[in-house]
Amino acid sequence: MKTLILGGTREAREIAHIASGERGFDIISSLAGRVRDPLLPEGPVRIGGFGGGEGLRKWLVDNEIAGVIDATHPFAGTISANAAGAAADLGLPILHVRRTGWSEQPGDRWIRVPDLDAAVQEVAQLGERVFLTIGRQGVAAFAGLTRQWFLIRAIDPPTGALPPHHELLLARGPFSPADEQRLMARHGIDVLVTKDSGGDQTAAKLDAARSAGLPVVVVDRPELPPGAVVVETVDAAWTWLRAIASR
Numbered sequence: 001m002k003t004l005i006l007g008g009t010r011e012a013r014e015i016a017h018i019a020s021g022e023r024g025f026d027i028i029s030s031l032a033g034r035v036r037d038p039l040l041p042e043g044p045v046r047i048g049g050f051g052g053g054e055g056l057r058k059w060l061v062d063n064e065i066a067g068v069i070d071a072t073h074p075f076a077g078t079i080s081a082n083a084a085g086a087a088a089d090l091g092l093p094i095l096h097v098r099r100t101g102w103s104e105q106p107g108d109r110w111i112r113v114p115d116l117d118a119a120v121q122e123v124a125q126l127g128e129r130v131f132l133t134i135g136r137q138g139v140a141a142f143a144g145l146t147r148q149w150f151l152i153r154a155i156d157p158p159t160g161a162l163p164p165h166h167e168l169l170l171a172r173g174p175f176s177p178a179d180e181q182r183l184m185a186r187h188g189i190d191v192l193v194t195k196d197s198g199g200d201q202t203a204a205k206l207d208a209a210r211s212a213g214l215p216v217v218v219v220d221r222p223e224l225p226p227g228a229v230v231v232e233t234v235d236a237a238w239t240w241l242r243a244i245a246s247r
C-alpha cells in the first residue's frame with residue numbers, strides 16, 4: 001500500500017517510523033522544505049511544494065499513491081485543503097491527523113482570536129512587551145505595531161517585515177515551564193501570543209503565563225475541509241492505515 005504522509009510534525013515522523021517497520025507498507029514522507037535543518041522521518045522523503053492542488057494531484061498519479069495521511073501542522077491549512085481536494089478528485093482515502101488543541105485551565109487569562117490580524121488588534125490593547133511564539137510565518141502581521149517591544153521566538157529567522165522593536169530568539173522546543181518562566185521574567189513580558197498548536201512540545205509557555213498571571217492571545221486553528229476524516233493520535237492513524245491496507 002503506497003501511502004503519502006504529508007509531514008513536518010512529530011506525529012508524521014512517528015507514523016513513518018511505525019509503518020517503516022511493518023511489511024506491506026510503502027511509505028513516502030513529504031516536507032515543505034521551510035526549515036533549514038529539518039528533523040527527517042524514517043524511510044523515503046521528498047522535499048518541496050507540489051505546485052498547488054493540481055501539482056499534487058499529478059504527483060499522486062505519477063507516484064501511484066493509494067492513500068494519503070495529512071499529518072501536517074494544524075495551521076498548515078493550504079496543503080491540507082489541497083490534499084483533501086486532490087484525494088477527492090482521485091477517489092483516494094485520506095486521513096487528517098490533528099493533535100488535540102490546548103484548552104483553558106483555571107487561572108488562565110486567554111483571549112481566543114480567529115486569525116493573526118485579530119491577534120494584532122488584541123496585542124495593541126493588551127501589553128507593551130510581547131512574547132511572540134507563532135513560528136516564523138506570520139510575524140509580518142505584527143510589523144505595524146511600533147509602540148510594543150517583541151521577543152520573537154522561531155526555529156528559523158522570519159523572512160518578511162518585522163516590528164521595529166524586537167529581539168529574535170532562534171530555538172526549537174521542547175521547553176520547560178521553569179525556563180519559560182525565567183525567559184518571560186527576564187524580558188519583562190506582559191503578553192504572550194501563540195497559535196493553538198496543541199501538543200506538549202511547546203505547552204510550557206502556557207503554564208508559565210498562568211503562573212505569572214499574564215494574558216495569552218490564542219489564535220484558533222483554520223478549519224479542515226467539510227467531511228474530512230480526522231483523528232487526534234498516531235495510534236488512531238495507524239489503525240486507519242492498517243484498515244485501509246486490508247481492504
Ligand code: NAP
Binds near residue numbers: 008051052073
Ligand atoms: P501551508 O500554508 O498549508 O502550505 C503552503 C504551501 O507549502 C503548500 O501549498 C505546499 O506548496 C507547501 N507545503 C506545505 N506542507 C507541505 C508538505 N508537507 N509537503 C510538501 N509541500 C508542502 O503550510 P505552512 O503553514 O507553510 O507549513 C509548511 C510545513 O511546515 C507543513 O508541512 C507543516 O506541517 C510544517 N509546520 C507548519 C507550522 C505552522 O505553524 N504553520 C508549524 C510547524 C510545522 P505547493 O502548493 O507548491 O504544493
